[in-house]
Each structure stands twice: as structure tokens, then as C-alpha cells.
Amino acid sequence: xxQSNSKLLLIRxxxxxxxxxxxxxxxxxxxxxxxxITVLKSNVCFSLKSEISDFITFKxxxxxxxxxxxxxxxxxxxxxxxxxxxxxxLGNNFSSEIYITQTESKKIPLKNLIENQIxxxxxMLNDFKLIQFNQIHNESKLQFFKMIYTYNPFYEPYxxxxxxxxxxxxxxxxxxxxxxxxxxxxxxxxxxxxxxNSFTLTD
Numbered sequence: 001x002x003q004s005n006s007k008l009l010l011i012r013x014x015x016x017x018x019x020x021x022x023x024x025x026x027x028x029x030x031x032x033x034x035x036x037i038t039v040l041k042s043n044v045c046f047s048l049k050s051e052i053s054d055f056i057t058f059k060x061x062x063x064x065x066x067x068x069x070x071x072x073x074x075x076x077x078x079x080x081x082x083x084x085x086x087x088x089x090l091g092n093n094f095s096s097e098i099y100i101t102q103t104e105s106k107k108i109p110l111k112n113l114i115e116n117q118i119x120x121x122x123x124m125l126n127d128f129k130l131i132q133f134n135q136i137h138n139e140s141k142l143q144f145f146k147m148i149y150t151y152n153p154f155y156e157p158y159x160x161x162x163x164x165x166x167x168x169x170x171x172x173x174x175x176x177x178x179x180x181x182x183x184x185x186x187x188x189x190x191x192x193x194x195x196x197n198s199f200t201l202t203d
Contacts (some may be wrong), residue, residue: 068198143168
């Protein structure tokens with residue numbers, strides 16, 4: 001009888017020890033997962049911050065606007081062209097570009113002007129696909145329109161994705177264009193959003 005009780009006690013001890021080890025293992029895995037998620041989130045935040053920080057201000061006294069752009073991007077200024085300023089991030093095989101175009105405002109409504117540009121893109125750009133075209137409502141007196149499209153450059157292995165923000169004032173129409181291949185588009189889009197949000201007319 002004593003020997004039987006001893007066996008039962010031993011079985012219980014082994015079972016309890018096994019359960020304890022199992023619980024300890026699950027607790028360890030849980031805390032390790034929490035730590036891993038925290039580290040990954042901090043790395044992502046740091047990465048995004050490093051990509052969209054260190055902006056400097058560009059002011060164009062002739063066109064009367066100011067804008068912020070990344071310090072590590074190349075600025076090309078040409079006030080004699082409709083493409084006033086271009087910002088480039090050079091890569092190994094492709095340059096992401098953001099450029100600002102200015103034209104005089106015409107009697108034709110801005111929406112119709114953009115629709116004419118879309119029709120021209122269908123004719124001129126290889127495999128042109130319109131993804132989005134809409135007006136951006138805001139509290140200012142300016143008109144804002146967004147257009148996103150893709151096309152395949154001739155004799156090139158990649159697809160370009162373009163986002164254009166059209167801004168209409170009484171005197172001028174500005175277009176802020178973001179151009180990148182589809183692989184770099186999402187990576188540099190936060191930079192484009194910052195540039196668009198920083199656009200200010202100074203006259």
C-alpha cells in the first residue's frame with residue numbers, strides 16, 4: 001500500500017513538474033514575443049523618421065511660393081522653364097523625382113484642364129492606366145486636384161507610378177508631381193506628402 005502511494009505521489013510530482021515547465025515555457029515565449037514586437041515597432045518608427053526628417057525650406061521669389069524638401073535630395077532650379085524646381089533622390093538604377101511645374105491660369109476650369117491632360121496621356125504614354133482622379137476639398141481659396149496613374153516607359157523593364165497634385169490660384173496653376181518606379185513609390189511617398197503639405201504661396 002505504501003509502495004502504491006509512493007508511486008502515485010511520484011507520478012503527481014512528475015506531472016506537476018511537467019505542467020510547471022510547460023507554463024514557464026509559455027510565459028517565456030509570451031514575454032519574448034512582446035519584446036520582439038516592441039523592437040520591430042521602434043525600428044520601423046526610426047526608419048520612417050529617418051526617411052522623412054531633416055527637411056530644409058526652398059523659397060522661390062519669382063513664383064512666390066515656398067516648400068520643404070529633404071536635405072539629402074538633389075535640388076535642380078530652373079526659373080526659365082515651366083518645371084521650376086526638381087528634387088531627385090538618386091538610386092542604383094532609378095531616380096525618384098518630385099518636381100513643381102507652374103503655368104499661367106487659363107479661362108478653362110482647372111478640372112477640364114486636367115481632363116485634357118489625361119486624354120493626352122492616353123495618347124502619348126505607353127500602357128497608360130488612370131488609378132485615381134478627384135478633387136481635394138479644403139478650407140483655403142485654392143483648388144486642389146489629385147491624379148494617380150501608371151505607365152511603362154518604352155524600352156525600359158520597370159513601370160512608373162505618378163502622383164500629381166494640381167493647385168489652382170487666380171494667377172497660376174501649380175503641379176507637384178511625384179515620379180518613381182512601382183518598387184520605390186511607397187518608400188518615398190511620405191516625403192512627397194510632406195512636400196505637398198509644406199507648399200505655401202507667399203504673395
